[in-house]
Amino acid sequence: MSQDNVSALDIARSLPGVIRRLPAITRGLYYYSLKDQNRELTLGTLIESNAGSVGNRPAILFEDRSITWSELNGWANRIARYLQDRGLAKGDAIALFLENRPELLAVVAGAAKLGVACAMLNTSQKGKVLEHSINLIEPKMVVVGEELTEAFDGIKTGIKTDHPQPFQFLADTNTLNAFGDSPAGYANMASEVSTFNSDEPVLSDPPTMGDTAIYLFTSGTTGLPKAAPGSHRKFIKAYGGFGLMSLAMKPEDVLYCTLPLYHGTALLVCWGSVLAGGSAIALRRKFSASAFWDDVRRYHATTFGYVGELCRYLLNQPPSEQDRNHSLTKMIGNGLRPSIWKEFKERFGIETVAELYASSEGNIGFSNFFNMDNTVGFSTAPYKLVKFHDGTRDPIRDDKGFMKEVAKGQPGLLIGEITEKWSFEGYTQQDATEKSILRNAFKKGDAWFNTGDVLKEIGCGHLQFVDRMGDTFRWKGENVSTTEVENIIDGSGLVEEAIVYGVEIPGTNGKAGMVTLVPQSNGRAFDANKLFKYLRDNLPAYAVPVFVRVTQAIEKTGTFKYRKVDIQKAGYSLGDSSDNIYAWLPRTDGYTLLTPELVSEIDGGNVSF
Structure with missing residues (x-):
């Protein structure tokens, strides 16, 4: 098949694989097509069902821990009973500020049992952006991991909540049997949860498929993050569409997930697929290219969740005779570029690429159901x-x-x-x-x-x-809102005007952030690293502009709109301009003034962003 064409013959060639998956596809189609929003089929009931059918099999693998489906279900029930005892009920919301670890999934599962929605906070957020995200939901509680208390303490006083114990603490340990000491102002959630029994909670108004299960935060075009509600039905659709129809997951499968669980790809797609097979999800806090294959072998993973950038990082590792010494045969995610698709499959021996297209808030998705190369697949949605x-x-x-x-x-x-x-x-x-x-x-x-x-x-x-397109671009697997970054820069007191956009860098996926700015005319030289420090304090690392163009004026149209397309085309090139252009180079802690030689290095793909 050519890179830019799928033919009927290609589809026909894929049919033997489709036929082998037919039992799973039939089941998947049933769940994917369910429309009754009032049906009592939810994330909580899926976990309870797996506890009944594959209760002794692992549900979560993390570092040296293995948690079975029965243990996860019992843990979730205790969390549900705790939340219920603290006055929470269907329709309420809590916010989660935790890195990838079993506690995060347990809290989401426990809240789901009650019909309490979990707002999945981006662990890279800080300052005004984090405060804004939490207050969008006005949660009854915020569950904070020990690993993130410093970031949360910085905005704690600005959080709107009316609960008597709004701040819940989870120590950075195995909280099933070690609770740690909670800081002042926090309830020790793990200690409190341990006092409740593990029976299913008794509910007078149980949640249904149409109720909100989660909130995912998306960088849209209006500036600060927006919160997109996700119903239990989204888990059911992922369960059927990805877990059964695309991957045919089984109890013996293990899906290795290094993507952050505050992302829909990790939480809905990856975990939804695991739920469908009664499989295990193996978690890592953050992606590491050097540790990736050792982890895969350690957990005997058969599947992994990806974004395109992750695949490029793996390809950039030196080839090794161990490249095919693993059990991975399937992968699911989005953003795998056609330029590396075939190379990645062949080097690492991957048979199935379940590439997909979807968004946290959207009503449309595509799935590579036929396992074609270089495509997000097709959709049954109009x-x-x-x-x-x-x-x-x-x-x-x-x-x-x-x-x-x-x-x-x-x-x-x-x-x-x-x-x-x-x-x-x-x-x-x-x-x-x-x-x-x-x-x-x-x-x-x-x-x-x-x-x-x-x-x-x-x-x-x-x-x-x-x-x-438009005012959002993707960098390091994250969506970046240009307006959000512009608003933060405006608050620095260092610039008169600024425009943010994405630019392409050879050898990378997505677009790197760049800002063209006019500095404050206060008679002082512009301090690029003062701006850098301010941006690092107020933005996630992926949203900090990689390039800064300092100019005396930004050209506008007759109706005072920026000529953004022209600015974007100029990128980080020096040209004949007298502008100073700075770059945040890898493994540095500040901006470096670009020279023609350095631009040539970047253009040649010799600087590994």
């Missing part, structure tokens, strides 16, 4: 690829106000039709939800979700990802 204005998320409308589809094979803005079956759960902020809806797109009264992403069709209904 969608269109439409013409759009360059550099924006805005579709082009004709004289009658309607949108136009692109020609087959041409890049287009992906939009998903909003229907009763393909509902758009949106955000906690109604204005943010409305901004993502395109109305009267092809006829009066219709409504479509604007993904903000550009894809193209490559045959037989299969799409290939092209780019992320």
Whole structure:
């Protein structure tokens, strides 16, 4: 199959593999297609079911710990009873600020048993951004891991809550049998939970499939993060669509997950797939390219969750005779570039790439069901690829106000039709939800979700990802909101105006952040590293601009809009400009002034960002 084409013959060649998965596909289709929002089928009932059918098999592997499905279910029940005793009930929310470890999944599971939703806080957030994210939800409690108490203590006084014990502490240890000492102002959650029994909680109003299970935070186009509610149905769809239909997971499977569990790919896709097979999820706090294959062998992993950047990091490791000395045959995730797809499969002996396309808040997803190369697969949801204005998320409308589809094979803005079956759960902020809806797109009264992403069709209904448009770009596996970064820079007191965008660097995935700014005209020389320190204190590392262009003026249009496309095209090139351009180079703690020689090194792919 060519890189940019899927043919009927390719589909036919994949059919033997599809036929082998037919029993799992049939089951998966059933769960994926469920529509009854009032059905008592939830994340909690899935865990209870696995405890009954494969109770003695491992559910979570972490460092030297192995937790069975029965143990996880009992742990979740104790957490549910604790939350219930503290006055929480269906419809309430708590926020989780924990790194990848078993406690995080146990709390999500326990809360799910009650119908209490968990807001999955980004562990890289700090300062104003973290405070904003928590207050969007106004949770009854915030569960904070010992590993993150310092970051949380910095914003603790600004959190809105009306609960008498709002701050819950979990020591950075095996809290099933060691509780640690909680700091002042925190309840020792593990110690308190241990006093409750492990029977299923008694509920007068149990949660249903349509109730909110989680909140995931997304960097949209309006500045600070937005909170997207995810119903239990999203877990059920991942359970059926990914765990059964795409991967055919079984109890003996182990999925190795280094992706952060505050991401939908890790929590919904990876854990949802594990739930479907009664399999085990092996967790690592943070991805390490050098430790990856040792972990895979240690846990006897058969599957792993990925984003494209992770795969590139693994390929960049020196080839070894151990490259195929492992049990991995499957992978699931998104962002694997066509340029490394075949090389990755062949070097590491991967048979199944379950590439997918989805978003935390969106109503549309694609899955590489037929295991084709270089595609996000196909979707059964109604969608269109439409013409759009360059550099924006805005579709082009004709004289009658309607949108136009692109020609087959041409890049287009992906939009998903909003229907009763393909509902758009949106955000906690109604204005943010409305901004993502395109109305009267092809006829009066219709409504479509604007993904903000550009894809193209490559045959037989299969799409290939092209780019992320508008005011959001992707770097280090994270979505970065340009407006959010601009707002933080504006608060530094060091600049008069600033515009943030993404630029491509050879040999990397996604786009690196860059800011073009005009410094404060106070007669002092601009201090790039003073700005760097401020940004590191107020932004996650992945959102700190890699490049800074310092200029005397930023060109605008006649209507005072920035010429963002032109600025973006210039990137970090020095050209004939008198601008100073700085770069945050790998393994440095500040900005370095670019020289022609250094730019050549970067352009040659010799600087490993």
